[in-house]
Amino acid sequence: MAYLLSELAEEFNLQLVGNPDASIERVAGLDQAGPGDISFYSNTRHKNALQACSASAVILSEDDTGLYAGNKLISGNPYASYARIAQKLHPRHRPAAGIHPTASVDATARIDATASIAQNAVIEADADIGANCQVGAGAYIGRGAIIGAHSIIFANATVHHGTRMGKHCLVHSGAVLGADGFGHARDAAEWIFIPQLGDVELGNDVSIGANTTVDRGTLGDTVIGDGVKLDNLIHIAHNVQIGDHTAMAAGCGIAGSTTIGSRCTFAGQVGVADNLVICDDAHFTGRAVVLKNINRAGVYSSGILLDETTKWRRNALRFGQLDTLYKQIRQLLKESDKK
Amino acid sequence: MAYLLSELAEEFNLQLVGNPDASIERVAGLDQAGPGDISFYSNTRHKNALQACSASAVILSEDDTGLYAGNKLISGNPYASYARIAQKLHPRHRPAAGIHPTASVDATARIDATASIAQNAVIEADADIGANCQVGAGAYIGRGAIIGAHSIIFANATVHHGTRMGKHCLVHSGAVLGADGFGHARDAAEWIFIPQLGDVELGNDVSIGANTTVDRGTLGDTVIGDGVKLDNLIHIAHNVQIGDHTAMAAGCGIAGSTTIGSRCTFAGQVGVADNLVICDDAHFTGRAVVLKNINRAGVYSSGILLDETTKWRRNALRFGQLDTLYKQIRQLLKESDKK
Amino acid sequence: MAYLLSELAEEFNLQLVGNPDASIERVAGLDQAGPGDISFYSNTRHKNALQACSASAVILSEDDTGLYAGNKLISGNPYASYARIAQKLHPRHRPAAGIHPTASVDATARIDATASIAQNAVIEADADIGANCQVGAGAYIGRGAIIGAHSIIFANATVHHGTRMGKHCLVHSGAVLGADGFGHARDAAEWIFIPQLGDVELGNDVSIGANTTVDRGTLGDTVIGDGVKLDNLIHIAHNVQIGDHTAMAAGCGIAGSTTIGSRCTFAGQVGVADNLVICDDAHFTGRAVVLKNINRAGVYSSGILLDETTKWRRNALRFGQLDTLYKQIRQLLKESDKK
Structure with missing residues (x-):
């Protein structure tokens, strides 16, 4: 099922820049997208992928409109808009009533x-x-x-x-x-x-x-x-x-x-x-x-960071002495203070 | 299905104080219990709830009988007696054979x-x-x-x-x-x-x-x-x-x-x-x-106590140096002994 | 379903030492094995069990052949050979097609x-x-x-x-x-x-x-x-x-x-x-x-070793001070260096 880009813009209340008659059939990642696909951009890590993207449209924020020359939908929350458009383009299979x-x-x-x-x-x-x-x-x-x-x-x-x-x-x-x-x-x-x-x-x-x-x-x-x-x-x-x-x-x-x-x-x-x-x-x-x-x-948070097992084991054994170490340090600090 | 308090006392071998003809239909917490309900008391945290309780009966230990003026069943193990009485009052739904x-x-x-x-x-x-x-x-x-x-x-x-x-x-x-x-x-x-x-x-x-x-x-x-x-x-x-x-x-x-x-x-x-x-x-x-x-x-036990992530991270990084810290303390103690 | 030991040796490409006509019906542990059973040996912890074993055959490595006087199949990987033979002797129940x-x-x-x-x-x-x-x-x-x-x-x-x-x-x-x-x-x-x-x-x-x-x-x-x-x-x-x-x-x-x-x-x-x-x-x-x-x-690896809860709790509380302890030790080491 295909929609015009203008239909999606209207339904999801997004500003459209580009060709309103672009036909959108499915969602895809910036890397994989081609004609008929809509993608989204929200992370500067994917800037290169955005600029190389050949999707029929990309959803992005107002701040990022300059990064992409193709058709765009401008959203205050590109990821959420993407989620809603994906639901529309890819409805779940419905068994008969x-x-x-x-x-x-x-x-x-x-x-x-x-x-x-x-x-x-x-x-x-x-x-x-x-x-x-x-x-x-x-x-x-x-x-x-x-x-x-x-x-x-x-x-x-x-x-x-x-x-x-x-x-x-x-x-x-x-x-x-x-x-x-x-x-x-x-x-x-x-x-x-x-x-x-x-x-x-x-x-x-x-x-x-x-x-x-x-x-x-x-x-x-x-x-x-x-x-x-x-x-x-x-x-x-x-x-x-x-x-x-x-x-x-x-x-x-x-x-x-x-x-x-x-x-x-x-x-x-x-x-x-x-x-x-x-x-x-x-x-x-x-x-x-x-x-x-x-x-x-x-x-x-809680927990211990991963380490090589041989190193971890040495440190893990010391954990059982932590209270003793604490007391020894306190003693050393006291002695140091006296001097 | 309702039972007389005396029937429950007899079946579960508990001493009854109060009205033997009180009708008991279901269990309830001390806070929620009303007429027809039986509740139990075993934790001093709930003393106020006990004293305000309007259950038809409460199960409690001999030591606690003075705490409640209403109908009581006295048990060596109020929680276990409660469990057994709850099983009787609330049998599982049984599908037909x-x-x-x-x-x-x-x-x-x-x-x-x-x-x-x-x-x-x-x-x-x-x-x-x-x-x-x-x-x-x-x-x-x-x-x-x-x-x-x-x-x-x-x-x-x-x-x-x-x-x-x-x-x-x-x-x-x-x-x-x-x-x-x-x-x-x-x-x-x-x-x-x-x-x-x-x-x-x-x-x-x-x-x-x-x-x-x-x-x-x-x-x-x-x-x-x-x-x-x-x-x-x-x-x-x-x-x-x-x-x-x-x-x-x-x-x-x-x-x-x-x-x-x-x-x-x-x-x-x-x-x-x-x-x-x-x-x-x-x-x-x-x-x-x-x-x-x-x-x-x-x-x-084992494990690490929860902390705010920023503080946890600082300490977690030090865990990887614990064996080194141990050795440094041992060295400091040695030096301190020499003096 | 029973197999001759020679049949198993041939199918799984293992050297047979002993009676090729021994009848093998099932697998068993070294301790439990008796006539009709085949067992395997790969861990020196079980040396005594091997020597007392009355299986009809044992699978073991070339290095270990001297440890057992009975019928043997010699394998470069006794455990894997055992797994394959067990699959043959004990096929899964197969429902009808x-x-x-x-x-x-x-x-x-x-x-x-x-x-x-x-x-x-x-x-x-x-x-x-x-x-x-x-x-x-x-x-x-x-x-x-x-x-x-x-x-x-x-x-x-x-x-x-x-x-x-x-x-x-x-x-x-x-x-x-x-x-x-x-x-x-x-x-x-x-x-x-x-x-x-x-x-x-x-x-x-x-x-x-x-x-x-x-x-x-x-x-x-x-x-x-x-x-x-x-x-x-x-x-x-x-x-x-x-x-x-x-x-x-x-x-x-x-x-x-x-x-x-x-x-x-x-x-x-x-x-x-x-x-x-x-x-x-x-x-x-x-x-x-x-x-x-x-x-x-x-x-x-990561994680903390088990301890009695009372001891663990003392050490666990110190974990939250680990970064502070680290800094105190660094300070003590500096002072110690100065002297």
């Missing part, structure tokens, strides 16, 4: 007529599947779960009973929403399971990555705010609350009852202990471990 | 008449599904697998051939039991796969979290003891052995052939190297890395 | 007549399933995906549209290939999804572990080379490239657009940041974090 004959849909479930329920999908009693939703092959939707309009539950994802989600959510394959939280009381050596009676609630525009797990609450719900983006293989424990537009890269783990603010970012494999409070706009670098409340917006 | 018409059950599989086999579940040849078991939608039970009575295999879990489990086990959605262990022999640049011929064996009362993987043994089995509780996204490699009542929080990884004792606890994202032996009653804080045998019960 | 009646196969998909499509498997339009492939129960193969000959897609694995794989690949249960890469552009507080238009490409002899995720590329593909072995619960982000015969243990995470060389090894839970280049033959110990390019083959 309707319920595949191999799907198992309970008679009490409400399935919007515009929704698509794929092969072997299972929809339990009282579930509610909104307009234009897609439930993928082999996906499971438990009793009373609510899937907001325009959401996609990908193949082999599992959404347990009582989970509620807003509109335009994505739940990728293998994700599990609403499994039991990990709650046990110790009785002598034995662990006694504590029934997990809360649910999972997702806002609008939430994305849950492949094989990510969001457990149901113990009492009360696990709550994921609007626009939250979770990558793959993340664990969100029972009764965690995540504020709007927070994003986490793959492999993060958030322990029970921790509350995370809005607009936070977590790089890969960050771990957060239980029952903490993290404020808005806190950012964590890869593999950070968070063991206390974060009360101030900022960037936080 | 029988095999759903969309399930694929091999003619040689043995399915107890009280078991429930859900939509699209697959049960292979010679598998054995015990009394009152539930096999969830889309779950897979391989050839000859044995699922002990009262166990639940949740939707979209995978239990490969030969896996055996005891009674009252829970295998959450997306968990994979009995996939190939990761065994390869190097031959020049190439890796030659070593057939993984052992099985997975779980004891009674084992819980396996969502998307957790327990690999089959190479020769001999991977063995998980009675009452072991594994949270989500945990990896248990081939031939690992885990002792009774050990618990692991989400994201832990245990490498091949390591043996772990009983009653150990692992906080989130702990990693344990291969071929180690960890004694009973060893406890590991979050993100600890275990590279050697643990021979003594206790609490173990 | 053909499409199970409960599978959903699109009319435009090409299924080789020798392939086996199990219960409830779903094969979408234009997918291509090669000779002798097995698609397990509940597995999903998206539009246009290509599964090379002799590959196995295990139960409940998900292979999204456009994924291509070579011959003899293994995709274990719960693995997800070709889910959306994690790409979003920030626009004020909001994240705008960037369509992920590339695919996933696996070479020949690739193994993907249970619940591992390999995301599709943004523009261009995510590429996994020949003979790459990925263990369970690994995350491979969009546009990562992994060279031939690299192996990763469970829990590793590789961020977007990073390129990894050939013959690298990653122990468990290693994390690699985005947009890096790692050379051939680089090796990483467990839980290493890689934040910069690696240009030289070698062994790399």
